[in-house]
Amino acid sequence: LMVWLRRTTHYLFIVVVAVNSTLLTINAGDYIFYTDWAWTSFVVFSISQSTMLVVGAINYMLFTGVPGTATYYATIMTIYTWVAKGAWFALGYPYDFIAVPVWIPSAMLLDLTYWATRRNKHAAIIIGGTLVGLSLPLFNMINLLLVRDPLEMAFKYPRPTLPPYMTPIEPQVGKFYNSPVALGSGAGAVLSVPIAALGAKLNTWTYRWMAA
Numbered sequence: 663l664m665v666w667l668r669r670t671t672h673y674l675f676i677v678v679v680a681v682n683s684t685l686l687t688i689n690a691g692d693y694i695f696y697t698d699w700a701w702t703s704f705v706v707f708s709i710s711q712s713t714m715l716v717v718g719a720i721n722y723m724l725f726t727g728v729p730g731t732a733t734y735y736a737t738i739m740t741i742y743t744w745v746a747k748g749a750w751f752a753l754g755y756p757y758d759f760i761a762v763p764v765w766i767p768s769a770m771l772l773d774l775t776y777w778a779t780r781r782n783k784h785a786a787i788i789i790g791g792t793l794v795g796l797s798l799p800l801f802n803m804i805n806l807l808l809v810r811d812p813l814e815m816a817f818k819y820p821r822p823t824l825p826p827y828m829t830p831i832e833p834q835v836g837k838f839y840n841s842p843v844a845l846g847s848g849a850g851a852v853l854s855v856p857i858a859a860l861g862a863k864l865n866t867w868t869y870r871w872m873a874a
Contacts, residue, residue: 675722676722676734676738679718679721679735680742681739683715683718684746704799704806704842705842705845708802708847708849711763711802712768712798712799713795715735715739715765715768715794716857716858717864718861719772720732720858720862722734722865723735723776724786724862724865729774729777730773732772733766735769736765736766736768740766743763744762747760761806762805764801764802764805767797767801768793768794768797769794771793771794775789786862787858787862788855788858790858791851791855791857792851792854792855794854794858795850795851795852795854796850798846798847798850799842799846799847800843800847803842
């Protein structure tokens with residue numbers, strides 16, 4: 663019974679952490695952070711999303727030992743964001759008011775790495791973390807290109823409660839970086855590996871607590 667309770671509790675934790683990760687995305691400076699800021703701060707967005715995804719996904723994937731848990735984690739985040747998107751749409755905002763980030767393909771690459779290396783934890787951290795950091799900016803830029811006009815959404819529906827420094831601005835293309843996808847992928851690939859290692863370590867701490 664205790665083993666069942668511990669496992670059930672931990673699966674509940676997966677849901678809770680994934681939902682809170684999604685809330686962090688929606689409320690990261692602005693509740694439509696992705697739509698408002700993707701063109702101007704896509705590198706920052708890419709790093710935050712790849713590291714946030716990998717720390718939770720690898721934590722629970724290593725705990726269960728089952729390739730596919732990372733995708734399960736990312737799917738919960740995606741579904742919850744779609745629920746938030748539907749809530750804003752029901753309030754009268756346009757369909758493109760929230761652009762749902764793409765987490766699932768990157769999580770699938772993490773799962774695939776874990777499976778292909780025969781559940782090698784270190785390979786999952788190094789190779790899987792790198793693949794998440796590399797792929798997430800690419801998938802999200804493709805996703806963003808499908809949004810009608812993020813800047814139009816930002817300026818047409820201003821948030822009067824936002825401080826001036828959070829007001830969406832026109833992107834200054836070429837002045838800071840010419841390729842936000844490349845820069846986001848490079849930085850994300852480097853930073854996702856130590857964050858994946860942190861997720862693995864958190865798994866050790868959590869497991870000890872659950873087994874106590």
